[in-house]
Amino acid sequence: MFNETVKSLRIQKRLTLRDFCEQVGLDPSNWSKVERGVNPPPGDVGVLDRLAEFFGLSGEEKLSFMDAAALQRKEIPPDVADSAILQKALPAFFRAARGHELTESELKGLADDIRKLHTADPTSR
Amino acid sequence: MFNETVKSLRIQKRLTLRDFCEQVGLDPSNWSKVERGVNPPPGDVGVLDRLAEFFGLSGEEKLSFMDAAALQRKEIPPDVADSAILQKALPAFFRAARGHELTESELKGLADDIRKLHTADPTSR
DNA sequence: CCTTGTGTGGTAAACCTCTACCACACTCGT
DNA sequence: ACGAGTGTGGTAGAGGTTTACCACACAAGG
Numbered sequence: 001m002f003n004e005t006v007k008s009l010r011i012q013k014r015l016t017l018r019d020f021c022e023q024v025g026l027d028p029s030n031w032s033k034v035e036r037g038v039n040p041p042p043g044d045v046g047v048l049d050r051l052a053e054f055f056g057l058s059g060e061e062k063l064s065f066m067d068a069a070a071l072q073r074k075e076i077p078p079d080v081a082d083s084a085i086l087q088k089a090l091p092a093f094f095r096a097a098r099g100h101e102l103t104e105s106e107l108k109g110l111a112d113d114i115r116k117l118h119t120a121d122p123t124s125r
Numbered sequence: 126m127f128n129e130t131v132k133s134l135r136i137q138k139r140l141t142l143r144d145f146c147e148q149v150g151l152d153p154s155n156w157s158k159v160e161r162g163v164n165p166p167p168g169d170v171g172v173l174d175r176l177a178e179f180f181g182l183s184g185e186e187k188l189s190f191m192d193a194a195a196l197q198r199k200e201i202p203p204d205v206a207d208s209a210i211l212q213k214a215l216p217a218f219f220r221a222a223r224g225h226e227l228t229e230s231e232l233k234g235l236a237d238d239i240r241k242l243h244t245a246d247p248t249s250r
Numbered sequence: 251c252c253t254t255g256t257g258t259g260g261t262a263a264a265c266c267t268c269t270a271c272c273a274c275a276c277t278c279g280t
Numbered sequence: 281a282c283g284a285g286t287g288t289g290g291t292a293g294a295g296g297t298t299t300a301c302c303a304c305a306c307a308a309g310g
Contacts, residue, residue: 016256027300032258039298060220067219074206080219081199093218094192094205095185141286152270157288164268 002068007035009055024054041069045078127193132160134180149179166194170203 010020017035021028026047033039042048048069052062070077076090135145142160146153151172158164167173173194177187195202205211 018256028256029258029260029301030299036258038258043298063223064216064220067216071201071212071215074201074203076196076199076201077219078199080222087196089222090196090218091189091192093222094202095189098188098205143286153286154271154288154290155269161288163288168268 001037002041002065002072003035003037005065005068006041006051010035013055024050037072040073043069043073043075126162127166127190127197128160128162130190130193131166131176135160138180149175162197165198168194168198168200 010017013020015023017032018028020026021031030039034041045066048066052058052065055065057065067077075081080090081087135142138145140148142157143153145151146156155164159166167176170191173191177183177190180190182190192202200206201215205215
């Protein structure tokens with residue numbers, strides 16, 4: 001979960017909640033709630049970027065950081081939402097993952113869907 | 126897309142926008158915008174249920190109807206969001222589908238993830 | 251004890267999203 | 281040309297979500 005991640009990252013840096021918020025420009029009270037999952041993660045991408053940078057995340061790490069935030073907000077990550085590819089692949093995923101027919105071939109089909117969509121449209125990511 | 130689906134379903138029934146809204150209990154002006162994708166699909170599950178029933182959708186059809194609505198809202202479908210299983214599978218999907226390492230083995234890994242999670246926790250869906 | 255530092259509760263306000271209402275434009279039959 | 285019927289634009293307001301502020305509780309050190 002995003003809230004746990006972000007809390008342990010802060011602790012790793014041996015920062016108090018207040019100090020941390022000061023440095024990143026956040027409200028301590030609100031952030032306390034965010035870390036405990038009482039309030040949702042920030043939706044503002046700018047804020048998330050600041051956080052990722054502050055924690056020195058980049059590449060794959062940063063992506064899954066962003067994903068975790070979106071996921072806890074029950075949203076689809078913005079870059080995924082914009083991608084026509086995933087608009088098509090996601091329903092397939094939902095179908096497969098709901099387990100109605102979670103057979104080997106179903107999964108192969110899903111995999112094929114994704115791959116096909118990728119090769120078809122170069123506008124990925 | 127949800128908006129296109131819902132529009133063609135209405136047309137299939139040979140209903141004018143106003144008549145349709147009357148029968149389902151929706152505002153015509155707003156619904157006009159929904160059908161064209163100007164406004165987002167309704168988020169209220171009750172409304173979506175009414176729509177699905179009105180169109181005679183059930184089972185698999187209804188599920189993907191609901192998914193389409195959520196997707197266009199850039200949200201994760203409620204039942205998926207609630208499932209601990211899928212909460213874990215989704216990041217794997219995002220990783221794979223972004224295509225950073227969209228290799229055969231990556232996809233196999235994703236498939237395994239999903240299957241493992243399914244068999245591990247019977248609280249699916 | 252006081253003081254200082256830390257996290258948290260409660261709440262009001264800013265903010266945004268979605269809906270409902272009203273008026274308008276366009277078409278088509280009469 | 282008029283009327284009814286159909287879809288759409290604009291906009292205000294309801295409703296919900298997210299943030300910011302203030303005050304409090306608790307702990308440790310002096």
